Amino acid sequence: MSFRVSVIPGDGVGPEIYFSSKKILSKLIEIYGLKIDFIEVEAGDAALSKYGEALPKQTLKVIESSDMILKGPVGESAMDVVVKLRQMYDMYANIRPAKSIPGVPNKYGNVDVLIVRENTEDLYKGIEHEISEGVAVGLKIISTTASVRIAKVALEYARKRRGKVTCVHKANVMRVTDGLFARSCRDVLKGNVEYNEMYVDAAAANLVKDPGMFDVIVTTNVYGDILSDEASQIAGSLGLAPSSNIGEKKSLFEPVHGAAFDIAGKGIVNPTAFLLSVSMMLERMYELSKNQRYLEAARSLTNSIYYVYSESKKLTPDVGGSSKLSDMIEEIYRRIT
């Protein structure tokens, strides 16, 4: 089994992260004998100003024939790239690990929460209208099908982790929509795993109070967007958080952080979130191919990154180091065996 991957280097710090990471990708492919073709495509703010479309037709054509998408951060046009792709290819499960990296200081010690965010509906459907002058309405859409489907994903992950799922909603206020989501989760999860429910405001506070009370959180699109950024910062830094968007036919892997235009081109951006997203991609390739080598490659990459943190010699300024992107990449590259 071989994989075709469309790569969107992205905007801001995106291209420098991707281009300096290429040697790591090549080394993994070589050592583990992986069968992956990378095809670079344009999408994002730069594509928008060049072609008038954030997601140009030629890019979509390549993506159409790819198995996966590896995406760097995108600027203001992110909605038209990533939200569009998620819906277009029904990549319904947004998986966001908020996990501390040993060596990165944080106020909470060892944090390990996995957020499973429904990725296709809610207000992200983008159905909105100014129904009369000065009055706007957006539709929050929640369906049983999508809710049951995401609850099943949470169940799978919980079984591989600490066996606990917290369903986060606000069904005391949004009785019909969040009520339906909560009921779907309850049906799938209760009895099959340690299961509880929490209102989203309480969850936002409890993540701050004691992230250790969570294992897997399953939630709707908007709450998942908010809680995953919060949780990754609690784990240490949003800047280090990877994510995957999983669908039946295609998946997309991307760092959670943005394009960081303020430091773009300076060669000091931290590549961790992007590289951990590559690890998630390799894990997905293993799931699909059942070929152990993809899993080994994923582990080698993750371990190499962790090793560089534990050594703490070649880190970028955002995590307290004074190294350049290229030095940190070199060090990770060297560790890969």
Place this chain on the structure above:
Amino acid sequence: MSFRVSVIPGDGVGPEIYFSSKKILSKLIEIYGLKIDFIEVEAGDAALSKYGEALPKQTLKVIESSDMILKGPVGESAMDVVVKLRQMYDMYANIRPAKSIPGVPNKYGNVDVLIVRENTEDLYKGIEHEISEGVAVGLKIISTTASVRIAKVALEYARKRRGKVTCVHKANVMRVTDGLFARSCRDVLKGNVEYNEMYVDAAAANLVKDPGMFDVIVTTNVYGDILSDEASQIAGSLGLAPSSNIGEKKSLFEPVHGAAFDIAGKGIVNPTAFLLSVSMMLERMYELSKNQRYLEAARSLTNSIYYVYSESKKLTPDVGGSSKLSDMIEEIYRRIT
């Protein structure tokens, strides 16, 4: 000018907090010569099971003729009590200080963020429907009128504070609804105060990263619900956070915490959030009456609470003490002069 206040003792720990706080209220009234009548009314879970309505007619009748409402925490029926009252009386500004109390340990040092939450629209309108089997739709309603109105409240508070407002939204995804909110805030605030905008996911992360970057946050109803719980936990404890719901005709004051049924009746609940809500009520009475004595009473109460924390002798278990509710109340009572 005299004030008529309906008191909803509430469910769970609500009644014990209110009934033991009465001596403090009486002392303030006596020392400062305040003109306040308290009328106790029933609302919440207990009222629901007794009368079949969480907000019974006789309660509404008393509230109708009151200037203010002082409310303890309410259980599962909170939506039918507080959200209903907010909308019924157009109490459009939900003011939520997230402020550290010296003596209460927290990971962030001195935090002082004020969240100004729009309190009447968004998905809280409760317009929801299962449009076909397994597909639910809720309406997120955002209007220019309500957005401009809340932005003006934020402006007023910022002027009395550090002069900075952050408008939190997600207009990159919800372009029409959040777009309208952001535009309204920009129109009112930009140029009149130090103004910036932030996506809600970034705001949730930045509160964790560095709460000091915020002074006043103005946001829509749902985001405000989530961020205010998060922020108050970052300031020290959600359990200590007061709030007010301000309207032209009536206002409602309530602790942010819930009914805490698990510790109800044990006499160990912390009365701080309720009493700080009383302070906010007294401040509002000052604003309306311009009678300095209400302000003095508010300050005396707040200072007495702070004093008891700084002494750290009579604190309830949730903040590391071993005192009972009644001891803590007694100590606050004694300090009031």
